[in-house]
Amino acid sequence: MKSITINGSQRESVGKKATKALRNAGQVPCVLYGGDKPMHFSAPELAFSKLVYTPNAHTVVIALDNGETLRAVMQDIQFHPVTDRILHIDFYQLFDDKPVTMNIPVRLEGNSPGVRNGGRLLFRKRKLAIKALPDNLPDFFEVDISKLKIGMNISVEELKKDEFTILHPDSQVVVQVKTARTAVLDEEDEDEDDGETTEGAEATAPAEGGDAPAADANQE
Numbered sequence: 001m002k003s004i005t006i007n008g009s010q011r012e013s014v015g016k017k018a019t020k021a022l023r024n025a026g027q028v029p030c031v032l033y034g035g036d037k038p039m040h041f042s043a044p045e046l047a048f049s050k051l052v053y054t055p056n057a058h059t060v061v062i063a064l065d066n067g068e069t070l071r072a073v074m075q076d077i078q079f080h081p082v083t084d085r086i087l088h089i090d091f092y093q094l095f096d097d098k099p100v101t102m103n104i105p106v107r108l109e110g111n112s113p114g115v116r117n118g119g120r121l122l123f124r125k126r127k128l129a130i131k132a133l134p135d136n137l138p139d140f141f142e143v144d145i146s147k148l149k150i151g152m153n154i155s156v157e158e159l160k161k162d163e164f165t166i167l168h169p170d171s172q173v174v175v176q177v178k179t180a181r182t183a184v185l186d187e188e189d190e191d192e193d194d195g196e197t198t199e200g201a202e203a204t205a206p207a208e209g210g211d212a213p214a215a216d217a218n219q220e
Contacts, residue, residue: 001137003071004051005061008043010068028086032062032072034093039070045086052077052086057104059134060091071134073102094134101167103127104138106174110146114177119150125174128156132164141174148177 008030011018019029027042041064051058051074062070072091080087094100105127115121128141141159148154153176156168 001057001059001134001139003059003061005063006043006047006051007063007065008041008047009065010039010041012040014040023085023087028089030089030091032070032091032093033075034072034095035070048086048089055105057102057137057139059094059137062091073100096134099131099133100137101129101131102137103129104141106141106143108175109142109144112145112148112177114148114150114152117150118180119177120180121145122173122176122178124176125156125168125172128159128174129167130164131167136163138164143175145175145177148175150177150179152177 011022011029014029022029022042026045028045028048029040029042032039032041041062051060060072060074062072064070071094073094074089075092076090078087078089079085092100106123106125108123112119112121130137143154143159145154153173155170155174156166156172157170159174160166160170
């Protein structure tokens with residue numbers, strides 16, 4: 001997984017007054033958990049732009065002004081309710097021999113023939129939670145929908161690998177194409193999908209997410 005370096009300064013004073021002074025100076029107070037004890041540090045708000053304002057997943061290298069570098073992942077972030085400025089970020093320290101849980105984005109590749117025939121593309125899971133050693137964290141899941149016809153779906157079971165554990169049921173639908181009033185089955189679809197459309201499109205257990213327009217097929 002790609003990593004972003006955050007240059008920060010360790011801070012000793014963690015009271016409200018000191019925290020307010022940091023924010024007024026354009027700094028974000030942060031806490032790193034997972035080590036022997038929580039470590040408090042701060043970094044310029046602009047340093048987090050590529051980490052926070054992106055759909056991609058990254059690990060972080062925290063480079064402190066005392067020369068210490070630590071690997072981490074972002075665990076939680078707080079924004080100001082009015083200005084949307086970053087108020088606080090929690091990180092979790094990474095160790096080579098300790099698995100970590102992280103949400104990994106799903107990317108759809110290709111064009112679905114079911115969508116071309118008028119079906120509705122439902123992007124059920126745009127991110128998947130996984131557990132893996134830091135070096136085995138993938139940048140994203142690439143899901144090929146170029147063979148996805150009306151009534152078909154792709155589930156978690158088809159994305160499993162030995163390098164990590166996906167923390168969702170195998171039957172969890174990630175993406176599917178459901179029939180629509182304007183949908184047209186071509187002859188090949190009718191031969192292959194006869195009797196299966198209901199199972200793939202209607203009998204699937206409800207999952208989080210909602211309808212996604214056909215144009216989403218090539219988006220993250």
